[in-house]
Amino acid sequence: MNELLLMCTIAGRSAAIPALRVQSVLEIDTVTPIPGTPDYVCGITPLRSQALTVIDCSLALGFDQPSNSPERRAAVIEHDGHTYALLVDAAEDVAQATSDPVAIPGGLGEGWQRAAIGMVETESGPVVLVDVETIIAGPPALAA
Amino acid sequence: MDELLADFIAETREMLEQSGTELVAWEADPSDKARIDTIFRFVHTVKGNCGFFDFPQLERLSHAAEDALAECRAGRREPDSALVSAVLAIIDRIGAMTDAIEAGEELDGKDDDALIAALDASGPTEIQSEVTVQPEAVDEAGEDAPAKGQRQSMQRSIRLPVDLLDEVMKGVSDMVLARNDLARRLREAGEQPTIDGPFERLSAILADVRTSITRMRMQRLEHLFSSLPRLVRDLSNELGKQVMVDFEGGEVELDREMIEMVRDPLTHIIRNAIDHGIEKPVDRLKKGKREIGLMRFAARQSGNQISLLVTDDGNGIDVDRLSEKAVAAGIYSHSEIKQMSQAQKLQLIFEPGLSTAAEVSSISGRGVGMDVVRSNLERVGGAIAVSSKPGEGTSFHLQLPLTLSIIAALTVSSDGQHYALPRSYIEEIVFGSSSSVEFAEAGERRLVTFRGRRVPCISLADVLGTESNERCDWESKTLVLIRLASDDVFALAVDRVHDHEDVVVKPIAPAIMATRLYAGTTLLDDGSPMMLIDLPSIAQMRGLVGELRSKPAIIAETQDKEEKAATPVMLFAGLDGRKRAVRLELVRRIDTVYADAFDIEGDRAQAVIEGRIFPLAGIEHGALPADRCRLLRLSDGESEVVYAVSEVLDAAEMTEEIVPSANDRSIEGVTLIGGKPVPLIDGHTLFQRHGVPQRSDSPLVCRLPQNSEWARTILEPLVVAAGYRIAGDAEEEADLAIALAGDTADETPGARETVRLRPDPEDTGDGSIYRYDRDGLMAVLKRVRTGRAA
Numbered sequence: 001m002n003e004l005l006l007m008c009t010i011a012g013r014s015a016a017i018p019a020l021r022v023q024s025v026l027e028i029d030t031v032t033p034i035p036g037t038p039d040y041v042c043g044i045t046p047l048r049s050q051a052l053t054v055i056d057c058s059l060a061l062g063f064d065q066p067s068n069s070p071e072r073r074a075a076v077i078e079h080d081g082h083t084y085a086l087l088v089d090a091a092e093d094v095a096q097a098t099s100d101p102v103a104i105p106g107g108l109g110e111g112w113q114r115a116a117i118g119m120v121e122t123e124s125g126p127v128v129l130v131d132v133e134t135i136i137a138g139p140p141a142l143a144a
Numbered sequence: 145m146d147e148l149l150a151d152f153i154a155e156t157r158e159m160l161e162q163s164g165t166e167l168v169a170w171e172a173d174p175s176d177k178a179r180i181d182t183i184f185r186f187v188h189t190v191k192g193n194c195g196f197f198d199f200p201q202l203e204r205l206s207h208a209a210e211d212a213l214a215e216c217r218a219g220r221r222e223p224d225s226a227l228v229s230a231v232l233a234i235i236d237r238i239g240a241m242t243d244a245i246e247a248g249e250e251l252d253g254k255d256d257d258a259l260i261a262a263l264d265a266s267g268p269t270e271i272q273s274e275v276t277v278q279p280e281a282v283d284e285a286g287e288d289a290p291a292k293g294q295r296q297s298m299q300r301s302i303r304l305p306v307d308l309l310d311e312v313m314k315g316v317s318d319m320v321l322a323r324n325d326l327a328r329r330l331r332e333a334g335e336q337p338t339i340d341g342p343f344e345r346l347s348a349i350l351a352d353v354r355t356s357i358t359r360m361r362m363q364r365l366e367h368l369f370s371s372l373p374r375l376v377r378d379l380s381n382e383l384g385k386q387v388m389v390d391f392e393g394g395e396v397e398l399d400r401e402m403i404e405m406v407r408d409p410l411t412h413i414i415r416n417a418i419d420h421g422i423e424k425p426v427d428r429l430k431k432g433k434r435e436i437g438l439m440r441f442a443a444r445q446s447g448n449q450i451s452l453l454v455t456d457d458g459n460g461i462d463v464d465r466l467s468e469k470a471v472a473a474g475i476y477s478h479s480e481i482k483q484m485s486q487a488q489k490l491q492l493i494f495e496p497g498l499s500t501a502a503e504v505s506s507i508s509g510r511g512v513g514m515d516v517v518r519s520n521l522e523r524v525g526g527a528i529a530v531s532s533k534p535g536e537g538t539s540f541h542l543q544l545p546l547t548l549s550i551i552a553a554l555t556v557s558s559d560g561q562h563y564a565l566p567r568s569y570i571e572e573i574v575f576g577s578s579s580s581v582e583f584a585e586a587g588e589r590r591l592v593t594f595r596g597r598r599v600p601c602i603s604l605a606d607v608l609g610t611e612s613n614e615r616c617d618w619e620s621k622t623l624v625l626i627r628l629a630s631d632d633v634f635a636l637a638v639d640r641v642h643d644h645e646d647v648v649v650k651p652i653a654p655a656i657m658a659t660r661l662y663a664g665t666t667l668l669d670d671g672s673p674m675m676l677i678d679l680p681s682i683a684q685m686r687g688l689v690g691e692l693r694s695k696p697a698i699i700a701e702t703q704d705k706e707e708k709a710a711t712p713v714m715l716f717a718g719l720d721g722r723k724r725a726v727r728l729e730l731v732r733r734i735d736t737v738y739a740d741a742f743d744i745e746g747d748r749a750q751a752v753i754e755g756r757i758f759p760l761a762g763i764e765h766g767a768l769p770a771d772r773c774r775l776l777r778l779s780d781g782e783s784e785v786v787y788a789v790s791e792v793l794d795a796a797e798m799t800e801e802i803v804p805s806a807n808d809r810s811i812e813g814v815t816l817i818g819g820k821p822v823p824l825i826d827g828h829t830l831f832q833r834h835g836v837p838q839r840s841d842s843p844l845v846c847r848l849p850q851n852s853e854w855a856r857t858i859l860e861p862l863v864v865a866a867g868y869r870i871a872g873d874a875e876e877e878a879d880l881a882i883a884l885a886g887d888t889a890d891e892t893p894g895a896r897e898t899v900r901l902r903p904d905p906e907d908t909g910d911g912s913i914y915r916y917d918r919d920g921l922m923a924v925l926k927r928v929r930t931g932r933a934a
Binding site for chain 2: 053
C-alpha cells in the first residue's frame, strides 16, 4: 500500500518496478556487447567509474522480441553487490500504488506470471509489479 | 570506551610484532641496549594500559616481564637464552589474551605463575631490585616522549577502515574519468589559453593525488619481514637447528592486503626449509658448511611486479625421492617420470598430495603442501618457481602483483572489440603471417608450429562465438602465446594487439560470470568498458589443460639441447624499443648524455662524451629521446663507437646458435635468449661503418697564446680535455690557434683556423668569443675536430 512505483513499459505492457530498488533512471548511450553471454544480457555500459550490466527486460522475461526502446531508458538497480541497468521500452513516471499486490485468478500469462510479484492498482489503472531478481536471473530456460 | 579498547588491542598487536624481532636480535647480542629498551617499552605500555581496563592477569604478566627486563637494563642481570624464552612466552601469552579480549571472551583462568617463575629462575641478584628499578621505570613512563637514540624515526599515523580508503579510491577514479571527459571536450573546443593552463594544473594535481591514494594502501615489506625472525627462531630451536635470517629489500612497498596474502605461503616455505632443507649443525659441519644455516629473503620491485626470492643453504630438494613419492601417490607412472628432465621433476613439489617429508611432524608434512601455496599465490595473480641444487640449497622465486585490484594487461581486439588479457600468462606475440609460424590441422584441432614447438591454437573470436574457426583467416591474425601456470601452452589468435596497460579490475555480474569466459571488467581511460578474458578457464573448457598434461611430450622441446658454451651478451632496447643484444666483450661502459651531446647531420652522427667525440650508431632505429639518452660505449680494441639505446636491460648468456640473417648486415643474426628471439649486433659491420681510429693517435694541435697566464691555467686544461694537444713551439703547424683579442702580435701562420677570445661579455661583432663562454668555445673546438674527421 502506498508503495512508490517506477511506471514503465516492458514488452509493450504497462509494468512497474518498486521505486525503492531503483537508484536512478538513465538513458543508455553505448553498450559494449559481451560475446558468449545469453541474449538477455545486452552488454555493459559505463556509469561513472562503474560498469553496469545491461539487461533487456523483455528478453529476460522470455519474450521473443527485445525491448523496443527508442530512448534506451534503463532503471539502475543494485543486486547482490552488482549494478544492473534494466532496459525497458519506456520509463515514464513515478506513481503511488493504491493497493497491495494481488494475484490475478487465471494468472497473467507466461513470462509475466513468473516475474510478477502481483498486480497493483494505481491512479492510471492496474499494472504488473515485476520482481527485479527474476529479471536479473534471466528467462526460465537459462535460469534452470 | 569500545573505541579505546580497540585502540589498545591494535596498539598491543603492533608492538607485539615489533618486539618479537627485537627479542631475537637481542638474544644474539644481549649488549644491545636499544633493543631491550624497545621490549621494555612494550611491556611497560601494556602494563600502563591495563590500568585503564582492569585486566589484572595481563597486568601481572607484563609487570613481571618489566621487572626482569629492568634488571637487565640496570646491568644487574645478564640476559640469557632462558630469559629470552621466558619473556617470549609472556609476550605470546599477552598476544593470546589480546585475541581473547578482542573476541569479547572471558580471559581463561589459566595459571600464569609458571610463566612468571620462569623469569626468575636464573636471576642471581634479586635483592636490591625494588628500590632502584622503580624510579627508572617511572622515568620511562611517558610513552610519548621520543626514545633516545631511537633507530627508526616514528612516522605519525592513524588507523583507517579499508572501506573508507576504497571509497576514496573510487572517488579519485571517477575524477580521473571526468577529467578525461573534460579533456576531450576541451580538445574539441580548440585551444583556450585561459582554461588550458588551469586544466593542466588540475590534471597534474589529480595525478599526484591518485598516486598518494594508491600509496595509502601500500606498506613496506619490512612489516612482513619483521615477524619472520621470531618464526625462524622458534622453529629452529624446536628442531635443534641453527638458522640465521637475512633480509634485503624491506623498503619495497606492497598492497596491505597482498602482504597478508603472502604471509601464509611464506610461513609455509620457511617451515619446509627449516624442517627438511637445513641440516642439523653436526651434519652441516661434516659437509664443510657453516654450522649455522642461512635463510635469505630478497625483495625487488620491477614495474608492476614484486619478486621475492627465498633461499636457504640447506640440503636441497631430493628430486629422486620426490619422483618416487609421485609414483607412489599414483600421480605419474615410472615411464612418465623417466622422460622428465630434472627441472620437470623438481616441479613435482607443486603436485597436490605430495610431501617430501618422510614422516608427518608438527612442523610440516601435514598434507597442506606447496600446491596450496601455489594456488593461493595464483589466485591473486602471482606465481612461484623453484630451483634447487643438491647439497647446496633451495630457492623459491615468488612473483607478486603490486596490488590486488590492478593487473598488468595486454589489450587486444577481436571482431572490432577490445579485450584485456592478463599479462602474466603471455609468453610471446607473433604474427600469423610470420615465416617462422606454420599452421597445421589435426582433426578439428588447429595447431601451430613455432620454433620447433607444436602447440594448439584457438581463435578468440571462436571462443567468444563471434566467428567460427572455419571462416578464420589464420594468417591475418596475431598469435598470442599463452603459458598457463600449469605450464600448458597454447596460442590465442586475435585480430590485433594494441597496448600494455595496467587495468583496475572490477567484478562482473553472475550472468556474465556464468559464461566462464571473463574474469572481470575494466574501464578504459575514455570510460568505455572492456572485458578481461579468463584464460585458465577458457583453456579448461577447451580441454587444453588436461590433454597436454597427460602427454607432456607434445609441447616438450623437439630435441634436448646439448650443452653449449655460453657467450655473455648484453641485452638492451634500441631506440625503437626492440630488444637487441651485443656481445659483452665489446661493451666498455655505459654512459648517459644529454641531447646536446649529439651532433647529427646527414650521414654523419657523433656524440660528445666528456669532451671526446665518438661516432654514433643505433640512431637508425628511431628518434633520440628528447632529454637524456643512454649510450653503450663499444670498443673493438682500437676505436670506440657509441650506440644509442633507450634502455639497458640485462646481461645474459647466449647458448643457442645464431641464425644468420641474409638481408640485414647490421646483425650477426638472431639467437634465442630465454626462449625469445633477439637480434645480435654485428660488431664487425658496426666498426667497419662507424669506427674511426681513436683520436689519441693523432690529436689535433692547438696553439695557445704563449705569454698569457690565463691561457695557460684556465684555457689549456679545457682544450686538452677536448682532445687537443697544445702546440709545442711556434713552428709547429696547428689545427687551431686561440688568440686573445687585441693581441695581434701573437697571430701565427700555420694554423688552419684562429679563434679570438675577448675579455668583454658584450658582443662586439668581430666574431670573437667571450673568454668565459665555455659553450661557445667548446662548440668551436668540436667544429674544428668534426671538420677534420669528416
